[in-house]
Amino acid sequence: MFNKLRLLTPGPTPLPERVRLALAKDMIHHRKQDFHDVMARVQEKLKILFGTKEVVLPLSSSGTGAMTAAIYSLFAPGEKILVVDGGKFGERWANIARSRGLQVERITLPWGQACTAETLAGKLDSDPEIRGVCVQVSETSTGVLHPVRELASLTRTRDTLLICDGISAVGISPCPMDEWGIDCLLTGSQKGLMLPPGLSLIALSERAWSRATILEPGCFYFDLPAERKKVLGNETHFTTPVNLIVGLDESLSMLLADGLETIYRKQWALTMLARQGARALGLELFAKSHYTWGLTSILLPEGVDGKKVLELAEKEFGVAMAGGQDKLKGRAIRIGHMGWVDWGDVLAGLYALDRSILACSGFSGSRDYLEQAMAAYQAALTVTPGDPLPAVRIRS
Numbered sequence: 001m002f003n004k005l006r007l008l009t010p011g012p013t014p015l016p017e018r019v020r021l022a023l024a025k026d027m028i029h030h031r032k033q034d035f036h037d038v039m040a041r042v043q044e045k046l047k048i049l050f051g052t053k054e055v056v057l058p059l060s061s062s063g064t065g066a067m068t069a070a071i072y073s074l075f076a077p078g079e080k081i082l083v084v085d086g087g088k089f090g091e092r093w094a095n096i097a098r099s100r101g102l103q104v105e106r107i108t109l110p111w112g113q114a115c116t117a118e119t120l121a122g123k124l125d126s127d128p129e130i131r132g133v134c135v136q137v138s139e140t141s142t143g144v145l146h147p148v149r150e151l152a153s154l155t156r157t158r159d160t161l162l163i164c165d166g167i168s169a170v171g172i173s174p175c176p177m178d179e180w181g182i183d184c185l186l187t188g189s190q191k192g193l194m195l196p197p198g199l200s201l202i203a204l205s206e207r208a209w210s211r212a213t214i215l216e217p218g219c220f221y222f223d224l225p226a227e228r229k230k231v232l233g234n235e236t237h238f239t240t241p242v243n244l245i246v247g248l249d250e251s252l253s254m255l256l257a258d259g260l261e262t263i264y265r266k267q268w269a270l271t272m273l274a275r276q277g278a279r280a281l282g283l284e285l286f287a288k289s290h291y292t293w294g295l296t297s298i299l300l301p302e303g304v305d306g307k308k309v310l311e312l313a314e315k316e317f318g319v320a321m322a323g324g325q326d327k328l329k330g331r332a333i334r335i336g337h338m339g340w341v342d343w344g345d346v347l348a349g350l351y352a353l354d355r356s357i358l359a360c361s362g363f364s365g366s367r368d369y370l371e372q373a374m375a376a377y378q379a380a381l382t383v384t385p386g387d388p389l390p391a392v393r394i395r396s
């Protein structure tokens with residue numbers, strides 16, 4: 001028995017009541033003053049979220065639309081780009097780039113591993129024709145966090161743009177665009193931003209804008225320079241999902257209320273909770289060192305059917321989690337802990353996971369896994385601002 005479905009999936013994520021109420025407001029017109037006021041507020045807050053002085057464009061699409069807009073706006077057919085391919089979403093970069101007629105080079109990584117700066121430096125040094133590098137800040141299919149700050153230190157000194165899919169990172173772990181030297185950062189509404197799906201957000205650096213404005217737009221709908229002109233006047237090029245923008249106004253206020261560092265610390269602590277809980281359950285964590293802060297990927301014991309575990313967790317305990325994709329299908333569980341998710345939800349997720357695995361296989365780990373998970377969470381919350389955290393530092 002349960003009275004709500006807990007969405008511990010890496011998008012969509014649960015919605016706070018404040019956001020749901022904002023979404024329920026009466027319609028306003030996207031070419032009139034009420035909407036201009038909302039857009040102006042949203043723009044200021046988005047700049048803080050993205051860590052940029054440049055404009056952040058809302059697009060009416062899921063996250064992949066913004067990925068498409070980036071590729072079609074920044075590269076011309078025939079140009080060469082390099083894709084960091086360490087999972088499902090890295091692969092998506094390559095597919096979009098091919099559809100644009102680009103030459104695609106790859107850094108192919110074993111799933112679960114992060115791209116190192118040395119690997120990227122080697123590739124860039126050996127091929128000066130590479131015009132752009134596409135990477136996920138957080139590769140959601142594996143739970144790996146690529147060291148984007150270090151990768152950016154290599155691209156920012158070259159004539160190579162760094163395009164970052166931050167769909168499972170923005171609002172979840174630090175990714176200050178201007179400070180790190182990222183040329184394009186994008187995200188979607190349904191992950192860290194506590195909104196329904198349907199809106200994507202994209203920002204370009206000054207040098208990326210220089211390129212976008214001289215290139216023939218590759219796509220009529222995703223014409224970023226045209227979109228920028230409109231957004232500077234607090235509108236969008238085409239009819240925007242008005243209620244999502246109104247919801248975004250609210251969710252950004254919530255995210256920024258106590259400063260982004262508070263959100264990052266909470267996300268970090270939830271990650272520690274999930275990881276310690278899984279370890280105590282005797283399960284193997286898939287991403288060993290560079291792990292993302294919005295989900296935890298866990299390998300199931302040999303012979304345990306992941307599909308069955310997920311079904312039981314949802315049916316018996318009301319907890320929806322994600323399975324592995326492609327080569328991890330049936331073998332892994334991904335617990336999402338991004339957006340409006342708190343410690344109680346993740347504990348419920350661990351409990352549901354334990355009970356479901358036990359029911360499928362008789363496998364179980366130590367019985368004080370919930371206490372161990374909570375202890376790790378409490379300890380992580382005491383990290384003071386500026387302390388170095390593994391993989392990424394909150395503050396430089």
Ligand SMILES: *Cc1c(COP(=O)(O)O)cnc(C)c1O
Pocket residue numbers: 010011062063064065089136138139140165166167168188
């Ligand atoms: C969810 C996700 C996507 C896909 O976004 P859609 O909104 O489904 O288009 C792409 N990249 C990453 C890293 C994601 O987590």
